[in-house]
Structure formats: C-alpha cells, structure tokens
Amino acid sequence: MSSVPLVHEQPITPEGRTVNYLNVRHSIASWLLTVDHKRICILYLVSITFFFIIGGLAATLIRLELITPGGDLLTADGYNKAFTAHGIVMIFFFLVPSIPATLGNFLIPIMIGARDLAFPKLNLLSWYLLMIGAIVAMGALFLGGVDTGWTFYTPYSSRYSNTYVSIAIIGAFLAGFSSILTGLNFVVTVHMMRAPGMYWSRLPLFVWALYATSLIQILATPVLAITLLLVAVERSFRIGIFDPALGGDPVLFQHMFWFYSHPAVYIMILPGMGVINELVTCFSRKRIFGYEAIAVAHVALAVISFLVWGHHLFVSGQSIYAGMVFSILSFAVAIPSAVKVFNWTATMYRGSISYDTPMLYTFGFIGLFTIGGLTGLPLATLAVDVHLSDTYFVIAHFHYIMVGGMVLAYLGGLHFWWPKITGRMYPEGWGKFAALVIFVGFNLTFFPQFLLGYLGMPRRYYTYPDEFQVYHVLSSAGASILAAGFAIPVFYLLWSLRNGPMATANPWGAKGLEWEHTTSPPITENFVETPIVTEEAYHYAPEQEPEIVGA
Amino acid sequence: MSEPDTIQSTNAIPEPPVEHAHAHPAFQHHFDDMEQQFEASHLGMWVFLVTEVMFFGGLFAAYTIYRTLYSAAFADTSRHMDVILGGMNTAVLIGSSLTMALAVHAAQTNARRRLPWFLIGTIALGSVFLVVKAFEYTHKWHEHLVPGLHFQYEGPYAAQAQILFSFYFIMTGMHALHMIIGIGLLTYLIVKARRLAYSSEYFTPVEMVGLYWHFVDIVWIFLFPLLYLIGQHNLGGGHS
Numbered sequence: 083m084s085s086v087p088l089v090h091e092q093p094i095t096p097e098g099r100t101v102n103y104l105n106v107r108h109s110i111a112s113w114l115l116t117v118d119h120k121r122i123c124i125l126y127l128v129s130i131t132f133f134f135i136i137g138g139l140a141a142t143l144i145r146l147e148l149i150t151p152g153g154d155l156l157t158a159d160g161y162n163k164a165f166t167a168h169g170i171v172m173i174f175f176f177l178v179p180s181i182p183a184t185l186g187n188f189l190i191p192i193m194i195g196a197r198d199l200a201f202p203k204l205n206l207l208s209w210y211l212l213m214i215g216a217i218v219a220m221g222a223l224f225l226g227g228v229d230t231g232w233t234f235y236t237p238y239s240s241r242y243s244n245t246y247v248s249i250a251i252i253g254a255f256l257a258g259f260s261s262i263l264t265g266l267n268f269v270v271t272v273h274m275m276r277a278p279g280m281y282w283s284r285l286p287l288f289v290w291a292l293y294a295t296s297l298i299q300i301l302a303t304p305v306l307a308i309t310l311l312l313v314a315v316e317r318s319f320r321i322g323i324f325d326p327a328l329g330g331d332p333v334l335f336q337h338m339f340w341f342y343s344h345p346a347v348y349i350m351i352l353p354g355m356g357v358i359n360e361l362v363t364c365f366s367r368k369r370i371f372g373y374e375a376i377a378v379a380h381v382a383l384a385v386i387s388f389l390v391w392g393h394h395l396f397v398s399g400q401s402i403y404a405g406m407v408f409s410i411l412s413f414a415v416a417i418p419s420a421v422k423v424f425n426w427t428a429t430m431y432r433g434s435i436s437y438d439t440p441m442l443y444t445f446g447f448i449g450l451f452t453i454g455g456l457t458g459l460p461l462a463t464l465a466v467d468v469h470l471s472d473t474y475f476v477i478a479h480f481h482y483i484m485v486g487g488m489v490l491a492y493l494g495g496l497h498f499w500w501p502k503i504t505g506r507m508y509p510e511g512w513g514k515f516a517a518l519v520i521f522v523g524f525n526l527t528f529f530p531q532f533l534l535g536y537l538g539m540p541r542r543y544y545t546y547p548d549e550f551q552v553y554h555v556l557s558s559a560g561a562s563i564l565a566a567g568f569a570i571p572v573f574y575l576l577w578s579l580r581n582g583p584m585a586t587a588n589p590w591g592a593k594g595l596e597w598e599h600t601t602s603p604p605i606t607e608n609f610v611e612t613p614i615v616t617e618e619a620y621h622y623a624p625e626q627e628p629e630i631v632g633a
Numbered sequence: 634m635s636e637p638d639t640i641q642s643t644n645a646i647p648e649p650p651v652e653h654a655h656a657h658p659a660f661q662h663h664f665d666d667m668e669q670q671f672e673a674s675h676l677g678m679w680v681f682l683v684t685e686v687m688f689f690g691g692l693f694a695a696y697t698i699y700r701t702l703y704s705a706a707f708a709d710t711s712r713h714m715d716v717i718l719g720g721m722n723t724a725v726l727i728g729s730s731l732t733m734a735l736a737v738h739a740a741q742t743n744a745r746r747r748l749p750w751f752l753i754g755t756i757a758l759g760s761v762f763l764v765v766k767a768f769e770y771t772h773k774w775h776e777h778l779v780p781g782l783h784f785q786y787e788g789p790y791a792a793q794a795q796i797l798f799s800f801y802f803i804m805t806g807m808h809a810l811h812m813i814i815g816i817g818l819l820t821y822l823i824v825k826a827r828r829l830a831y832s833s834e835y836f837t838p839v840e841m842v843g844l845y846w847h848f849v850d851i852v853w854i855f856l857f858p859l860l861y862l863i864g865q866h867n868l869g870g871g872h873s
Contacts, residue, residue, distance in 0.1 A: 196663065197662070197663040198663035200673040200677060201673075201677060202661075202663065204677075262684050266677060266680045266681060266684070267677075269676075269680055270673050270676045270677045270680060273676055274669060274672055274673040274676060275663075275664075275669075275673070300680060300683060300684050300687075301683070301684075301687055302687075303684070303687075304684045304685070304687035304688035304690075304691065305687055305688070305690070305691040307688055307691075308688050308689075308691040308692050309691060311803075312692075312695065312803070315799070315803060316799075318781075319780060319781025319782065319799075320781050321780040321781045321795055321796065321799045322792065322795065322796060323695070323796055323799055323800075328792050328795065328796070329703070329792035329793045329795070329796055330796060331698070331699075331702070334695060334698060338691055338694075338695065341691075607663075612665075
C-alpha cells in the first residue's frame with residue numbers, strides 16, 4: 083500500500099513549487115469556472131464564512147437587545163427581523179451547506195479514490211445556485227427584512243406579514259436546489275466512483291455519514307420546495323391554501339414544512355458526526371470501535387428523521403394520538419445517537435490520546451452533543467413539552483446540537499484537514515486557545531437559556547420580566563466570548579496561508595487515502611495512479627485482545 | 634466484467650488517465666471508462682427523478698388531504714373539468730412517450746437519420762398537449778374559475794372550490810412547466826442529433842431526456858384520474 087508514488091514526475095511551477103490544485107492556475111476565471119471539487123470546496127468555504135458572519139451579526143443584535151428587559155436597541159419589528167435573518171442565513175446558507183459542501187466536496191472523491199465527483203459541472207452549478215439564492219435572500223433582508231421567523235408559518239407569512247417574504251422564499255428555494263444537487267452528486271459518486279478494493283465495508287465513516295445526509299437532502303428538500311412554492315402562490319394570488327379564513331389548513335403547512343425541516347436537522351448534524359468519526363479514531367491512535375454499528379446508526383438516523391416531524395406540532399392542534407406516535411418515534415432517535423456517543427467513547431478507551439486542536443473540538447462535540455441530545459428527550463415527552471414548547475429551553479437544546487455539535491465538528495474538521503486543503507499547518511497554540519474560548523463562550527451563552535426556558539421565558543420576545551435579566555446578561559456575555567472565539571481562527575487560519583509551516587503529506591500520521599495517497603495539497607487529479615485499497619478503514623493499531631472490564 | 638479485459642484486471646494495474654487519448658469525444662476523464670460514465674449518468678437521472686417524485690408527492694399529499702376534507706365541494710367542482718379534452722391529452726402524451734422511446738431506440742441502433750424525426754414528433758405531440766391545455770385554461774378563465782385573479786363560484790362551496798381550483802392550476806401548471814423544459818431539452822437533442830453526435834457508442838443524453846419525458850408523462854397519468862375522473866359528479870363521489 084505504501085509503494086504507490088504520491089507524485090509522478092514532480093512538475094514544478096515557475097516559483098519552484100510542486101504543482102498542485104491550488105497553484106496550477108491563478109486567474110479569477112480559473113476559480114469561478116472551475117470544475118475541480120477541491121477548488122469548489124474553497125469557493126464554498128469563503129462564501130459560507132461570509133454568511134456565517136452575516137448570521138452572527140444578526141445574533142449579535144439579538145443578544146444586545148436582550149441585555150435589558152425593555153426594548154432599548156430594537157423595535158419589536160426590528161427584533162423579529164433580526165431573529166428571522168439569523169435563522170434564514172444560518173440554516174439555509176451556513177449549516178445546511180457547511181460540512182457537506184466544503185469538507186464533503188473536498189474529501190468524498192479523495193476518500194473513495196476517485197478523481198472527482200461524478201458530475202463536476204453540476205457541482206459548480208450547486209455553488210452558483212447557492213450564491214444566487216443567497217443574493218436573493220440577502221436582498222430581502224437588506225430591502226427591509228422578513229419578520230416571519232425562518233419557519234415561514236402560515237397564515238402569518240402568507241396573509242399578514244407585509245415584509246419581503248416571497249423574495250426570501252425564492253432565496254431558500256434556490257438554496258434548496260443547491261442542496262439537492264449536492265446530495266445527488268454525492269450519492270452517485272459513492273455508488274459509482276469507488277476505487278478498486280474500496281468496498282462499502284471499507285468506506286471511511288465520514289463518507290457513510292455524508293451518504294446518509296445526501297439521502298435526506300434528496301428525499302426531503304423537494305417537499306420543502308413545493309411547500310414554499312405553495313406559500314408564495316398563496317401570498318401572491320391571495321388564495322387560501324393554508325389560510326383558515328379562506329378554508330385552508332395552517333397545520334397542513336406545519337406538517338409539510340417539518341417533513342423537510344426535521345430531516346434537515348439531521349442534514350445539520352450527521353456530517354458533524356461523520357467528522358468526529360475521523361477525528362476520534364486518529365487522535366486516539368486506535369481503530370474506531372464498532373465500525374459497522376456506527377455506519378448503520380448513520381443510516382438509521384436518516385431513516386428515523388423522516389418519521390418524527392410531528393413532534394414540532396405537539397401544541398399546534400395535531401391529534402393527540404398522532405402526538406403519541408410521534409413522541410415514541412422521537413425517543414427512538416436517542417438509540418442511534420447513543421450508539422455513536424458510546425462508540426466514540428469506547429474508541430478513546432485505552433487509546434493513545436493526543437490533545438491536538440481537532441481532538442479538543444471532538445471532546446467539545448461529544449460533551450455538548452450529549453447535552454443537546456438528552457435535552458431533546460423532555461421535549462419529545464408530550465406533557466413536558468406543553469410546558470417547554472416555544473421557550474428558551476428549545477433554543478438552548480437545538481443550539482447545543484447545531485453549534486455545540488455541528489459548528490464544533492466543522493471547526494475540528496477544518497483544522498484537521500487544513501494542512502491537506504491548503505498545504506500549510508495552522509498555529510497549534512492559537513488553535514487550542516480558540517477551541518477553549520469557544521467551548522467556554524458557548525456554554526456561558528446557551529446553558530443559562532435552559533434555565534430561562536424552564537422558568538418560562540418564551541422565545542421570540544424582545545422584552546421580558548426583570549427576574550430573567552441575570553440569565554440574559556450571562557447569555558449575552560457568553561455570546562461576546564463566543565464571538566471572539568469564532569474570530570480568532572479566521573485570523574490565524576488566514577495568517578497560516580502565507581506563514582504557516584509547510585505541511586507534509588500526512589502530518590497527523592492518519593489513515594485514509596487522503597493522507598496516505600495524496601500530496602498536501604493534492605494534485606488536480608488527486609492521485610497519480612488510482613489507489614488500490616487492501617485494508618480496512620482506520621487500520622491504526624493491530625487488533626488486540628479485547629480487555630474485559632472488571633475481570 | 635467483459636471477457637477480453639480479464640487479464641488486465643487480474644494484474645490489478647489501474648490504467649493511467651493518459652490512456653484515453655483515443656476515447657470518444659464525449660468521454661470525461663474523471664471516469665474510468667465510458668461504461669462507468671453511462672452508469673453514473675443513469676443513476677444520477679434516476680436519483681433526480683426520485684427528487685421529482687418527492688416534489689410532486691408533496692403536492693399530491695396536500696391535494697389528497699383537501700379532497701378528503703372537502704369531498705362534497707370536490708364533487709361539486711369536478712363538473713367543471715373537461716373530461717374529453719383531458720382524455721384527448723392523455724392519448725396525445727402516451728403517443729409522445731412512444732415517439733420518445735422510438736427516438737432512444739434509434740439512437741441506440743445507430744439510426745441517425747430517423748432520430749431527429751422521432752424527436753421532432755415528440756415535440757409536436759408535446760406541443761399539442763400544451764395547446765389543448767391552454768384552451769382548457771382559457772375556458773376556465775371565461776367560467777371565472779381562476780383562483781385569485783378571476784374567481785366567482787356559486788353555491789355553498791365558494792371558498793373551498795377556490796382551494797381545489799388552486800390545486801388544479803398548480804398541479805397542471807407544474808406539469809406543464811416540466812413539459813416546456815422537456816421540449817427545450819428535446820430541441821437541444823435535435824440540434825446535436827443533426828450533427829450526428831449520438832450513436833450506439835454514446836447515446837446518454839437521449840436516454841436521459843427519455844427518462845425525464847416518460848416521468849413527466851407518468852405524472853400526468855396520475856393527474857388525469859385524480860383531477861378529471863374520480864369524483865365526477867355523475868359517478869358519485871361527494872355526500873353533500
């Protein structure tokens with residue numbers, strides 16, 4: 083396996099560097115018209131970082147307003163627009179594309195031993211669709227904003243709101259098509275483009291996770307598309323598809339919306355789990371515990387994700403019997419989630435753990451995801467949810483999953499593969515420092531919100547009784563630390579592009595085709611020769627006799 | 634898979650990408666061979682059609698719910714559906730599926746002269762469908778049955794009828810939009826086919842557009858009975 087040369091004849095650029103996908107061409111057109119999955123990863127990386135900053139600015143407005151009990155900074159309308167902007171931008175333009183479109187784009191072909199995704203031009207089209215969607219949606223936000231919340235609940239969105247709802251819907255619609263095409267591309271690539279010997283049972287678990295994600299993107303997103311289309315039609319022609327005053331059913335909108343948007347939550351966590359699989363095994367120097375169980379758990383989560391949407395409707399007038407079924411099915415989500423957490427922990431058990439930046443993010447992920455997951459159980463419990471529904475408890479719960487889970491995994495993965503993507507090492511000390519700042523800032527921001535919600539503070543209010551202020555001040559203080567924590571990596575990662583030490587092909591001593599068979603950064607075709615896979619994934623240490631705990 | 638290649642594959646030496654200098658002009662170099670490229674396109678098209686099924690599926694689900702909720706209103710509105718025109722269009726579309734299948738067959742069997750004609754035939758039948766649809770739409774306009782823009786409905790079901798007619802227009806409208814896109818794709822195929830781009834070695838685009846066209850036809854096969862046939866007022870349906 084190690085005899086395959088990394089670079090054929092070592093072609094050299096005029097500056098004396100070996101040719102790779104980054105320096106092979108330099109013009110702007112060579113970036114904007116590229117069909118190389120690795121360059122498209124960079125396009126996504128730059129654009130979603132920009133969207134993250136926009137969404138973060140909206141969050142800043144929210145947290146600033148909530149420092150005081152009164153409405154001092156924003157009007158009620160302004161506050162509605164701020165949280166709507168935060169939701170739309172972060173969900174449709176950051177979280178959904180985040181790991182799949184960047185790390186997934188870069189890694190899937192390389193991890194399975196292919197030269198590119200199956201449809202490179204379609205991949206570029208996905209990026210352009212996301213960009214056009216972003217311009218349209220941002221346009222709606224800057225023209226005056228949208229005040230419906232990212233969920234576009236009818237009949238408010240269709241009849242009463244006088245903001246730019248239709249434009250924002252078109253933006254989300256286009257972003258959805260981008261997501262569908264990315265998922266389609268990944269599914270076909272994983273099915274058709276695997277190198278000789280790369281059986282399904284040898285796929286890195288990151289690929290399994292992205293495959294499961296892609297299934298959700300393909301099956302769920304079209305339903306969102308038609309739902310949003312119906313809202314736009316209703317709004318434009320004043321007909322009452324979801325308007326009770328005209329005979330329509332607003333709960334039907336909620337069913338259709340959450341049929342997409344609940345699985346979409348798994349679009350926003352499964353890729354993070356995929357990243358953690360890779361990190362935990364590499365930095366424990368041990369083959370991942372229960373490879374098959376984790377692979378099955380990824381797909382199981384994707385399947386179950388389609389059966390639980392009704393838990394968003396417990397207090398919306400859904401029948402109590404439907405609520406009971408959805409409640410039980412929602413509890414089932416805990417099983418594959420727990421399988422993964424236990425397996426990651428078991429992987430670390432007796433591993434040779436090193437505390438590099440990506441591993442710190444992994445620790446953060448496992449802890450915060452566990453809290454986020456366990457707090458989902460009270461929300462899935464019918465009676466308890468009546469008390470907790472639409473409170474800050476829900477906000478804290480899903481931010482523990484989306485930020486504590488997905489964003490931490492994204493940052494961990496970005497640090498882990500940064501040498502491969504850019505050919506440079508990031509400064510390790512700064513990396514660890516930022517990871518700790520983010521962890522502290524995150525918990526200070528969102529843990530008080532669990533308490534707030536339990537005490538009865540509803541979401542989406544810009545004023546509140548005085549007794550809640552201490553929690554809101556803690557949360558806003560945490561948010562400022564969190565913002566600093568997110569800013570630090572932007573600076574040192576950009577700095578490292580010119581000044582970081584050159585990365586070797588495999589700086590972590592990791593397993594996998596991307597580390598063992600490509601240069602850092604890889605050449606345009608990824609591999610000089612198509613690799614032939616002869617061993618299992620994560621062959622970190624020879625199999626040892628299983629230890630019997632307590633024997 | 635094929636016999637002459639066995640020696641090469643047991644040696645397990647992957648062919649370097651340079652070897653494809655003599656390959657078909659449509660060959661894309663990130664694939665190993667034409668067969669893999671064709672299989673990938675095929676799977677990609679099927680996956681795309683799955684997304685289309687989910688897209689129309691959402692629409693059908695919403696329609697079904699309102700049809701159940703408002704079965705009496707539904708029976709009342711169904712008398713405004715023109716079964717004759719709808720039935721005629723069904724026949725026209727099935728005919729266009731035939732010409733499309735013949736076009737794919739012509740491409741596969743190197744019948745390069747016939748291929749453009751079958752494609753033109755498909756476009757012609759598709760256009761007939763759209764023209765008939767346009768007549769139906771104008772008819773609805775004259776009967777004041779266009780929701781939002783031009784709607785007046787006598788009787789107790791006015792609001793509900795507006796929702797049901799909305800679904801009629803959205804469902805047939807989305808279907809017609811897919812047909813228009815299909816006609817655009819067929820036009821592209823005709824241009825390429827006249828330049829002899831397709832042969833038994835390479836007919837992927839023809840086959841892909843064929844799959845798409847058949848899918849759009851199948852959507853209509855579901856739309857026609859749902860909108861025109863079941864719940865016909867004289868066949869029984871509501872319980873008003």
